[in-house]
Amino acid sequence: MEIILSGQLVLATLVLGSVYALVAMGLNLIYGTMRLLNVAHGEILMIGAYVAYWAFTLLQIGPLISLFGAMALTGGLGWAVYRFLVRGLLAGSGEIVQRIEANSLLIFFGLSIILQNLISLAFTANERAYPYLDQVIRFGGISIGADRLVILGISLTVSLIAILFFRYSMTGLAMRALIEQREAAALVGIERDRVSLLVFILGFALAGLAGALISMTEQISPFSGFPFTIAAFVVIILGGLGNLYGGLLGAFLLAGIEVYGVALTSSAYRSILVYGVFIAVLLWRPQGLLGGKRIS
């Protein structure tokens, strides 16, 4: 009981959950509108992290500024991936949708391998980290790094802005229409191509932003993005594929499972825990805990 009420763990859950929410939102957007599972999402995040790392190490620019650069670069990548890979994929024979979806996964997997090794080629495979806002803040018996508080603040703010954007802006509404009715949306004059492109840019930029934030507290390496892909995937399955609000809930749920699971056992079991949840949700409730969009 003590452990459940520990303020330290609650706060850790909130921080991790807010990061997961941000990471998952980008993945969910692309899945929801185009039914494409971008397994290279974690690598995009890593690119954002590297931008922040180099900006700090070479130019002494803090991540709170360089995150804009990270978003610009990853957003540009989103444009390129849509323009050169996805369009070609969608233009191909659309006869058996499911087979194309399985193939699209292979394409993103190839992209993930390419990006991992490009980064490794450019910057070596060494783990890197930099000190930023690492003073510890204490209040009421809880101690937390200032960097984590900043991450919590920014992640929550951006997630809320994104949700408001989907609820109230014209473009956001068009994206939601695509998520809810892919066929009908084309009929009511939403330009699928333009909206899809935007979705890719936005989804990638969100990953880049998350990466820049994560670089403040985590060691980064060319291969440390993939676990975030898996976590984001668990989050969006928990919340319902294509369901952005459910994703928020799923993020905090997974973060809670992870934080408390590790606290109750040992950090050696973290991967088993995350993959266990991942398998369980895929097998038992592929439509997500909140229902939401169908999976097939």
Next chain:
Amino acid sequence: MSLLQVEQVTKQFGGLTAVEEVSFAVEEGEILGLMGANGAGKTTLFAMIAGNLAPSSGRILLAGQRIDGRSAAAVNRLGIARAFQIVRPFSGMSVKENVAAACLYGRRRLKRQAEAERVALEILGRLGLGEVAGRGAATLTLAQRKRLEIARALGTAPRLLLLDEVLAGLTAREVEAALDLLVALKREEGLTLIVIEHVMQALMRLSDRILVLHHGAMLAVGRPKEIADNREVAEVYFGKGQSDA
């Protein structure tokens, strides 16, 4: 004993009742027409008879043997075949391979592929698809694909064949040809059929009896003439149907 008995069958999806307390029987060698507006529960009923869906309650018997709750594969092996409303060919295979696959499984369960291909060619010839047997299934016209759907169902050597709108989208001449074919199948092979069809004249001409579904429940059952004269049916179905057409 009737070939097929449907007893008090109900299907609910969440709070929605798609099919409610439907009971009827089909005799061997009979053609039963199934009529009803979109959403009346016809395709759901087919799915339950063919084993694609399990009923929420009620019983379905084939020649006295319970089949509800069994898998579609098991039901097919007992002798019920289904042609889908939206055709589902094995696109990457040739027309002949499509039907031969059914001959290898289904009720026939042939062991040798050469034998299956021979039977498949016979069936294809009968359905006027002999000339395209070697072509890829994806290259066929819609009318041909509809016939392939029937050919593949026949490949399983069914006792009861469920046809879901196999005439939809065909030209008047193609409809004529298809009707002749179905009647011939019934007469020569002793096949029993349940047919869902929106082309009203066709259904009237083809069926020995017609069953009308309305909002998932049975509205009427009888000879085509009786159904055409039924006031209730005319009100809820024809009135609406004519204005739609």
Next chain:
Amino acid sequence: MKPAAALIAALGLGLAYPFLVGDYLLGVGLSFLMWVSLAQSWVLLSGLTGYISLGHAVFYGLGAYVMALLWTQVSLWVAIPLAGLAAGLLALVLGYPCLRVRGPYFVILTFGIAEFVKYIVVAIEAGLGKSGRLLFGGPSLETLFTIMLVLALTATAATYLTRRSRFGVALRAIREEETASETIGISVGQVKALAFVASALIPGMVGAVMVLRSTYFEPLQVFNPFLSFTIVTMAIIGGSDDAPGPLLGALFLVGLTELLWASAPQVYMILLGLLLIGFVLFLPEGLAGRLLRFSRGPAP
């Protein structure tokens, strides 16, 4: 009888190979046969049914683990089949639940399961206080090569024969249209599970042989997801619909490995990724499919 003749010729050539070449080329030959065995097994499931497994490393790794546990306890000739059996059992347990999940979800599920098992084995080994197991006194390279030759030929024959069998028709029907397959009397659940088990047996045995080759067992190495990724890439490059595909794919990739892996591993991986994307987008039938089309002339 042409395929049988080819099989005998390949067997003869394979048996003579260790006497014709030095250790380096023998090692290359072993790795070629390993990839052939793995890719053929993968095609048996994923190529024919369309259920793309990105987790075949789990069978390889489990086989290696079984060998590491049984090493010096039982004879090689008992341990290798047991490794295959263990992989088959795992596939039997996983098959029914996993194969209800379709399309991209199946792909990512198989990946997740392989990682899950990997971390469990890591935890078990850590709990036992082992950071790896040395396997001393294994058989000679020639012996390992000959065992792998038998596995590769078996896997190739299995894919070739299955592709042409009654069972193979069911697998391809499932790939094309699963619901229609069920309505023509194919018990799709059983058929898929059987294919899954069949495609796990040989990878389990391959893992057992290869861990003897490296003389060292380390979970992160034998359950490496890169192995799964390479199998898929190889089969897609070669062609995943029939037995010639994996042969071509393995030949191509082993050549590429020899050229690049030692000198520029990252470039090798990048190339692999590019090839996978390129083939999926532009040549989904693979090299074998393309060659076949040339030899047959234009499609009717």
